[in-house]
Amino acid sequence: MVSCPHRIPDVSRSAPVVPAALLTVALALTLTSCTEGGGEAEESRGSAGLRDPYFPQLGNGGYDVTHYALTLGYEPPSGTHAEARLRGTAVITARATRDLGSFNLDLKGMDVESVTVEGVAARRKRAGQELTVTPENGLGEGETFRTTVRYSGVPETITDSDGSREGWLPTADGVLALGEPTGSMTWFPGNHHPSDKATYDITVTVPEGLRAVSNGELKSESGEGGRTTYSWHVAEPMASYVATIAIGTYEIRRSTVGEGEGEGEGRGAGAGRLPVYVAVDPAQAEDSRAVLARIPEVIEWAEGNFGPYPFSSTGAIVDRPEDIAYALETQNRPVFPGAPDLSLLVHELAHQWYGDSVTPKSWRDMWLNEGFATYAEWLWEEDHGGDSAQEIFDALYEGDYFQDAASNEAVWDFPPAKPPSAARISDSPVYERGAMVLHKIREAVGDDAFFELIQSWATAHRHGNADTADFTAYVEKFAEKRAPDADLTPIWKEWLYGEGKPPEA
Structure with a gap:
């Protein structure tokens, strides 16, 4: 493709006088070069969708995300008809796969307060689920850059074409965020197509008495001023549709798969113990106790059939069936609508290999x-x-x-x-x-x-x-x-x- 300048240089001041005929030829050549390969705008702008066969506007072209650092603050409803609010800061580290004058992020709803690229304020524009970001300076192909988006509001619940609900799902005592296939864009900006996987740090602050459960491993839990902050780290690449946060009054159970040294290393990293972290709504605690205790057994059986477990922890999140209507293979700890039967537990844990580790391109x-x-x-x-x-x-x-x-x-x-x-x-x-x-x-x-x-x-x-x-x-x-x-x-x-x-x- 032909590379185009962002603008034609100003030749009206302090420049040698150019004969009109030569200037006409020069301008014609410039316009021709910018038309070849799609024009300047196409050359320097990342696409607003990845042309998925079923969700053509989902995802964004021109860059590859390597890491999300999400810092979220949750405020529960304050009145009878009030809705829970979310305040977030997303720091998105990505690599440009082409020269970029602007690029897009998927974000449905929410109010964007500011956007910076490499610490410098960037222009932004909203249109549907697209947040278009124009940095002050263009990005070169291969360049790694950090985009910081500050946003707030009431995240949306999406009703899919098959009638199921996803995105931001209010529950009896909090909220559950589920993303298959498009719901993650309701609670954080990003490249929300399964073909762009990244590592994550997810930090959630909630009122004291609530817990915030997410993917990966819990790295810290601290309280101050009547609020508790939970910091989760996902070391292995994750598609955004299997990212989750679950906020509520969960009962927590911890165990391990296997014996020996090296807890937290994961089965794929060696023969160490694999941490199991389970969060259960108190109303489902007794009914789910026996089946969830079989997670280590199921993981060891699955390793015998599918190979080493691909992540550094496992577990489950169990909420009330009246709050969610389906199970989902959220990475590290699948979500269940009430106590699962053993077949469903096997199904969702098998997805950790097939779906979460090996993820579809579309x-x-x-x-x-x-x-x-x-x-x-x-x-x-x-x-x-x-x-x-x-x-x-x-x-x-x-x-x-x-x-x-x-x-x-x-x-x-x-x-x-x-x-x-x-x-x-x-x-x-x-x-x-x-x-x-x-x-x-x-x-x-x-x-x-x-x-x-x-x-x-x-x-x-x-x-x-x-x-x-x-x-x-x-x-x-x-x-x-x-x-x-x-x-x-x-x-x-x-x-x-x-x-x-x-x-x-």
Whole structure:
């Protein structure tokens, strides 16, 4: 591409007199060079969206975020009809991937009080969910820069196209922030597409008597003036949709996975103990006690199937089912609507490998999250005296798995790799038929090769992003070495991308 100046130099003063004809040619060349490759504005402005197949305005181009430092202050409602307020400062460290005269951040609602880039005040403009930032000085490709946004207000609750609620969710005693697929932009500015992962420091100050729980590890807890500050650190890259804060009167339980030295190092960093941090609403404490005590057991079982745990802590957040309607694989500690059953616990913890560590490049690739987590449920059943994965597969294919005919038929509504709309990225084909794709691969390559495959896939893309094409290419290359007789083409054609129910199981 042709690089363009931000403005044409002023030749009207203190400059040699230029003949009109030569000046006309020079201006024409300048305009031509700025038109090639999209024009100056396009050359120097980061895009306002990443053209996700289902959420085209989500995310922003021109830079890559490496770290978020969020400092948040929570004020509960002060009257009958009042709403909780949030005051925040977000320090976003990023690297420019092209020359930038301006760039965008995703932020829905909230009042922006100031924006600085490298400590210098920057111009800002709001339009929908886009906060456009224009630094005083342009940013060069490869340059690392820090943007500080100060903001406040009442964060919004988003109702998705499938009817579920996300973003800022008021609860009986506080709030729960959930981000899949777009809700995180309601409580902090950033690049809110799953393809841009970063580390985090999240510091939350709340009134005394409340707790603030987030991702990663609790680094400090301090009180002053009737308020308590909780500081959390996320050392491994995290997509913003699995970031969370949970504020309320939680009961806290701590334990570890494994024995020996090195607590806090994480399974991926060695053989040390893995901290388990669980926060439970008091109303759910008794009902959830037994199942949550099995987290270490589930993690150790999952490591045997999927490889070393990819993060430095684990756990769970359990809130009241009347406050939230679904579970979510928030990184390090999944969120549950009331006491989960064991299958749901297995599902959300399996997401720590598939979805949180290996994250989709776009929302079209959701089956790489949900198909794997659903198949983990099948494997748990198979290993613990329940139906085998083959029996579950057969029941789905024969239409005997769900109690009602409509649910059994819904499995074949669309191919798992091609949801028809944003409203359907969490429908049954993404989960059940996605798991069926994995079982067909297992049949094709054999058990030993299959478990080696899913472990090596998680290792190869650890803390990164991948899409469906990456996965199919990886499986094909793996099969060439470990199962050269495996015929994968029908799996892709009929099970992954094919319309309707495949003719043969």
